Amino acid sequence: MNTLGTSYRITSIGESHGKVVGVVIDGCPAGLELDMEKLQADLDRRRPGQSSVSTTRNEADKAEVLTGLYQGVTTGAPITIIIRNRDRDSSKYLEARWTPRPGHADYTAGIRYGEKQDPRGGGRFSGRNTAGFVIAGAVAKQLLDSIGANIIAYTYQIGSVMAKDVDQVIVTESNIVRCPDESAAQEMIRVIDEARSEGDSVGGKVKVVVLTPPSGIGHPIFDTLEGDIAKALYAIPAVKAVEFGVGVGYAEMRGSEANDQYIIRDGKVVTVTNNSGGILGGISSGMPIEATVTFKPTPSIGMEQKTVDLQRMEETTIKVEGRHDPCIVPRAVPVVEAMMAVVLADHALRAGLIPQVLGE
Numbered sequence: 001m002n003t004l005g006t007s008y009r010i011t012s013i014g015e016s017h018g019k020v021v022g023v024v025i026d027g028c029p030a031g032l033e034l035d036m037e038k039l040q041a042d043l044d045r046r047r048p049g050q051s052s053v054s055t056t057r058n059e060a061d062k063a064e065v066l067t068g069l070y071q072g073v074t075t076g077a078p079i080t081i082i083i084r085n086r087d088r089d090s091s092k093y094l095e096a097r098w099t100p101r102p103g104h105a106d107y108t109a110g111i112r113y114g115e116k117q118d119p120r121g122g123g124r125f126s127g128r129n130t131a132g133f134v135i136a137g138a139v140a141k142q143l144l145d146s147i148g149a150n151i152i153a154y155t156y157q158i159g160s161v162m163a164k165d166v167d168q169v170i171v172t173e174s175n176i177v178r179c180p181d182e183s184a185a186q187e188m189i190r191v192i193d194e195a196r197s198e199g200d201s202v203g204g205k206v207k208v209v210v211l212t213p214p215s216g217i218g219h220p221i222f223d224t225l226e227g228d229i230a231k232a233l234y235a236i237p238a239v240k241a242v243e244f245g246v247g248v249g250y251a252e253m254r255g256s257e258a259n260d261q262y263i264i265r266d267g268k269v270v271t272v273t274n275n276s277g278g279i280l281g282g283i284s285s286g287m288p289i290e291a292t293v294t295f296k297p298t299p300s301i302g303m304e305q306k307t308v309d310l311q312r313m314e315e316t317t318i319k320v321e322g323r324h325d326p327c328i329v330p331r332a333v334p335v336v337e338a339m340m341a342v343v344l345a346d347h348a349l350r351a352g353l354i355p356q357v358l359g360e
Contacts (some may be wrong), residue, residue, distance in 0.1 A: 004232060006223075007349035010141075011344060015081070016121030016128040017090045022082030024131035025068070025139055027349065030076035031358030032142060040062055043083070045173070045334040046134045048323075053176055053192045053330055066171040078142025081135045083130075090120035092322045098310045099318050110310065119285070121134055125235045127328065130335045137229050137338020140345035147353050149344060150211045153337040155179040155329050156292060158188040158204035159195075168209050168288075196326035197300030203238075204329035206293045206336045210344065215286030217347040218230060224282025225289075225347060231294050232339040238328050240330045241294035245277030260287075289344075294338050299322035332359040 003011045007027050014021030040063055044050070051304045068079030097119050099104035105125040107214055109117045141151060150170045155178045156163050163181035175327040177192070179185040189206075195202045210235055218225030230242045230315050253275075260271035271287055278289035302319045307318045324333060348354050 004235065005342065005346040007344040008140065008342065010132075012083075012129055014129060015084070015118050015123045016126030017093075017123075018085060018118070018120075020082040020084050021129050021131050022080065023136045024138055025079040025081075027169060027346075028068070028076070028079055028139060028143065029054075029072050029354060029356050029358050030074055031348075031360070032074040032139075034065075034069060034074060034139065035142060036063065036065075036072075038142065038182070039081075041332050042134050042138040042141075042338065043131060044282065046131060046331055048325075048331070050176075050331075053189065053196075053327060059083075059085065061134060062307065065252075074319070079139065081132075083131050083135075091122050091255060092320075093122075096318060096320075099307050099316060100310070101299060101318060101320055102307060107180045125237065127331075130236060130332075132237070133335055133342070134196045134338045135336075137341040140338070142343035143354055144341060144348065145346045146358065147214055148212050149214060151208065151344070152211065152341050153206055153208040153333045153339050153340070154345065155185075156205045156207040158327060158329055159191040159202045159304075161187045161191055166207075169211065173333075175330070177327075177330045184199065192327045193204060201298035201301050201325070202327045203295050203297040204327060205286065206295070206329060206333055208291050208293065208336045208340050210278070210289035212343065213284050213286065213289045214348055214353050215284050216353070217281035217344075217351045217353070218279065218281075219347075219350070220282040224279075225284055225343070226279050226282055228293060228347070229289075229343045231341050233291070235334065236293075236335055236339065237296045238298070239293055240296050240331070241292075243277075243294075244279060244294045245290055246275045247292060250275070261315060277356075289340075291340070295329050295332055298325050298328050 003009055009026040011024040042054040043061045049178055064082050066080040068077045154171050161184055163179050163184045166180050177185050177188045226244055233239055233242050260273050260275055262269055262271055274287045278285055278287040304317050306317045309316045323338050
């Protein structure tokens with residue numbers, strides 16, 4: 001469905017070329033003085049048209065609060081925040097209504113909903129809807145500030161170019177691909193530009209880290225912290241893999257290498273390594289939570305591809321036109337960060353770490 005979470009519940013609303021996209025947040029405690037400048041700053045990191053490696057769709061993405069705040073403070077009622085879609089051009093999508101774009105959800109949406117789904121800009125299946133995710137995450141991050149949880153995300157890989165020697169404590173966004181390794185960033189930009197010039201696209205990976213997570217959150221067996229984080233991350237269009245800690249690297253390790261051994265440091269139990277990514281048995285250990293998220297290449301490309309005409313039931317070809325990202329990864333960084341925040345806020349509330357009324 002369109003709702004995620006238990007105590008901090010978010011409901012995604014809107015369509016890519018509809019009047020609005022946004023989110024309804026239920027369960028946010030009363031008493032949070034919502035910093036709209038911080039929220040808007042996160043939206044600005046995600047919005048289209050911000051650099052040479054993103055789509056040229058020109059949307060201001062200004063957040064508009066409809067419900068749930070009184071004098072800038074949350075009341076405990078559901079919070080509704082929207083963004084109005086203004087730069088909409090549905091013509092190319094309507095022309096290709098019956099020729100599903102390879103790599104998109106056009107065909108599977110047709111199987112599920114028939115002729116009733118909204119084809120404009122991908123409708124409910126568009127990455128445009130992640131603007132609402134970022135809003136929900138921005139509110140969640142402000143809740144998490146009260147317990148000292150700090151979340152950062154960055155571009156880790158684009159194509160075959162991988163960031164190296166990243167000091168996660170001081171990650172900043174100093175370039176258009178949001179990679180803290182400056183030498184790798186320049187090569188990533190070259191790879192994206194090359195793909196764009198050929199009418200193609202490229203995929204990559206985002207790494208997200210919670211540097212100071214609360215320990216002991218997570219609800220085994222089926223509401224594990226890993227499971228809920230993965231579910232949230234897989235809701236982001238184009239995500240095809242989620243790994244925690246060393247992830248698939250475990251397959252090549254022995255137990256003596258893989259196990260995170262315990263020591264005492266500054267009076268606290270910590271581990272020498274963090275191969276598990278800060279989660280064991282579905283519960284946070286207090287070590288940094290680390291996840292790596294893999295995005296497939298943007299499926300909308302300018303190269304001719306095979307498809308079918310669903311009305312005539314004939315094979316044909318398609319060349320996707322319109323405004324598309326040659327690589328979705330840089331704009332996905334704040335979205336990944338947001339979804340991690342949403343899940344952590346939900347579990348922190350469920351564990352009673354965040355009170356239902358703040359400031360009392």
